[in-house]
Amino acid sequence: MELAQLRQLFAEKFQQQPTVVTASPGRINLIGEHTDYNHGFVLPAAIQFKVCVLLAPNVTGSIRMYSASHQQSFETIGSAHLQASDLQWPNYILGVIEQLQKQHPVINGIDLLIAGDVPVGAGVSSSAALECATVFALNEHFNFGHSKLEMVQMAQAAENEFVGVKCGIMDQFASMFGKAGHVIKLDCDSLEYEYFPFDAAGLEIVLLDTQVKHSLASSEYNTRRKECETGFGILQSNFASVKTFRDVTEDMLQQCKDSMGEKVYNRCLYVVQENARLAAACDDLLANNLASFGQRMFGTHHGLSKLYEVSCAELDFIADACQQQPAVIGARMMGGGFGGCVIALVKAGEVDHLLAAIAPAYQQQFGVAMGVHRVAIGDGTRRIV
Ligand code: GAF
Numbered sequence: 001m002e003l004a005q006l007r008q009l010f011a012e013k014f015q016q017q018p019t020v021v022t023a024s025p026g027r028i029n030l031i032g033e034h035t036d037y038n039h040g041f042v043l044p045a046a047i048q049f050k051v052c053v054l055l056a057p058n059v060t061g062s063i064r065m066y067s068a069s070h071q072q073s074f075e076t077i078g079s080a081h082l083q084a085s086d087l088q089w090p091n092y093i094l095g096v097i098e099q100l101q102k103q104h105p106v107i108n109g110i111d112l113l114i115a116g117d118v119p120v121g122a123g124v125s126s127s128a129a130l131e132c133a134t135v136f137a138l139n140e141h142f143n144f145g146h147s148k149l150e151m152v153q154m155a156q157a158a159e160n161e162f163v164g165v166k167c168g169i170m171d172q173f174a175s176m177f178g179k180a181g182h183v184i185k186l187d188c189d190s191l192e193y194e195y196f197p198f199d200a201a202g203l204e205i206v207l208l209d210t211q212v213k214h215s216l217a218s219s220e221y222n223t224r225r226k227e228c229e230t231g232f233g234i235l236q237s238n239f240a241s242v243k244t245f246r247d248v249t250e251d252m253l254q255q256c257k258d259s260m261g262e263k264v265y266n267r268c269l270y271v272v273q274e275n276a277r278l279a280a281a282c283d284d285l286l287a288n289n290l291a292s293f294g295q296r297m298f299g300t301h302h303g304l305s306k307l308y309e310v311s312c313a314e315l316d317f318i319a320d321a322c323q324q325q326p327a328v329i330g331a332r333m334m335g336g337g338f339g340g341c342v343i344a345l346v347k348a349g350e351v352d353h354l355l356a357a358i359a360p361a362y363q364q365q366f367g368v369a370m371g372v373h374r375v376a377i378g379d380g381t382r383r384i385v
Contacts, residue, residue: 001068001115003052003384010054013066013073014111018054020141021385023116024133025050025378026124027174028205028343029334030183030198031293031300032278034308036168038228039189039244040275043282044170045198045377046178051116051129052384055137058109063097065090068115079108084162089114092130095162099154100138107138119373121213123333123340127163128171131155132381136176140383148381149191152176165218166225167336178380185282189244196285198377203290203329204346208322208358209371210314212339221336224267224310231268234260248272270307274300294330294345298323301332301342310337314366318342321358328354341373 001009003021010018025046032042058064063076067089074090076082079101082094093112101107112134118126135151135158138144146154155172159165173186173193182195228245234256236242242252250272257265277296284293301319305311311319315333319342322331327350334343346354355372362370 006052006054006068006113006115009066009068009115010056010111010113013113014056014058014064016056016058016111018113018385019056020137020383021052021054022133022137022140022381022383023050023052024129024136024175024381025178026118026126026129027171027178028124028207028375028377029170029174030343031281031297031332032274033300033304033332033334034224034310034336035271035274035278036170036186036188037166037225038232038271040246040271041278042170042186042188043183043196043278044174044186045183046174046380047124047375048378049116049118049124049373049375050378051114051118051126051133053130053133053137054113055141056111057141058111061109063094063110063112065093065112065114068113069120079110082162089130091163092127092158093134095158096131096134096155097138098162099158100135100144104142104144106142110138112137119209119371121340122207122209122371122373123214123335123337124207124373125171125175125335127159128155128175131158132172132175136381136383148176151381166222174380176381178378180377180379182377183285189246196282198285199288200377202348204348204351205375205377206344206346206351206354207334207341207373207375208318208331208344209341209373210312210318210339211368211371212312212314214336214339220310220338224308227264227267228271231256231260231264234264235268245271246275266307266309270303273303273307290329290345294328297330297332297343297345304333304337308337312338314339314362315342317362317365318358318370321361322354325354325357327351
């Protein structure tokens with residue numbers, strides 16, 4: 001929807017004009033999956049798909065929302081003691097408002113319209129995009145003066161506390177800090193970050209969508225997080241030198257294997273290997289060795305599927321099929337898992353050929369059409385009006 005149409009829709013729903021309009025993108029992640037909440041590194045980038053938030057104060061004392069994507073309205077009773085909604089999408093907004101209200105009780109009556117083109121359930125973090133667009137719009141409207149990092153942390157806290165998904169910081173950080181033409185190497189422990197130019201010349205970044213919505217992901221996600229905490233606790237009680245997962249070697253892990261048990265050991269092994277893979281992948285980028293980078297992506301998929309066990313038959317099918325195709329430099333499942341997309345780096349001009357090779361087989365195997373999203377790396381959260 002164009003901005004003019006969104007403004008018109010806002011006027012129809014709320015009988016006034018918005019004071020602020022923001023846009024915040026979805027994200028991809030090239031490598032470094034399930035490492036953010038394990039104090040590791042990640043390598044995400046913002047993409048061109050975005051969520052827009054239009055906002056204005058109202059005098060009702062309630063928070064009123066309309067989602068153009070869902071064609072649904074939602075309204076709170078008052079604006080204190082916010083209650084979660086069964087509709088789900090309002091919760092990302094309510095969670096952000098709850099975080100802001102801890103410091104700014106001034107937020108009471110607000111009208112919000114949300115719209116966008118970030119595919120939902122595809123693992124490109126439409127939720128972080130919505131949280132970041134909301135916190136940015138409120139920060140602008142009220143002139144709270146929060147930094148981007150503070151807004152990222154509030155958006156993450158909204159998801160952890162109000163939505164109940166104990167996610168790490170990657171998605172909100174990538175959405176807020178994205179920069180066209182660059183990936184972000186983020187140290188999820190110190191929160192230091194560096195932009196790496198990502199020269200996609202000669203390459204296309206394609207998301208191959210299983211169409212499996214990752215509905216199981218939130219409970220399994222929290223379970224993975226707990227398993228890693230259990231493993232890490234055992235490592236720390238055995239090795240005084242271990243402050244974060246980055247201090248852990250495979251040899252240390254091996255020594256703790258019996259006390260951890262197979263499952264927790266495998267989760268930790270994946271994390272240790274993925275941290276090493278990401279460091280090596282950054283060296284590949286600096287050396288402009290994309291072939292080697294791509295091989296590491298396949299390695300990540302294998303680890304996520306076999307050790308971390310967050311893949312599914314559909315993701316494995318697509319990742320395996322990609323590995324057989326010479327046009328694909330690297331591919332792997334992306335995001336929390338259990339559905340969503342495989343991210344593939346494909347030689348420019350070869351995408352149609354790749355799709356012709358994979359899509360019919362996918363349809364035959366699973367009885368659904370594989371989706372495709374061609375992505376470009378774009379800028380982070382911004383004010384439009
Ligand atoms: C989800 C979470 F929100 C992120 O924090 C991250 O852990 C990711 O899964 C897995 O890398 O997108």
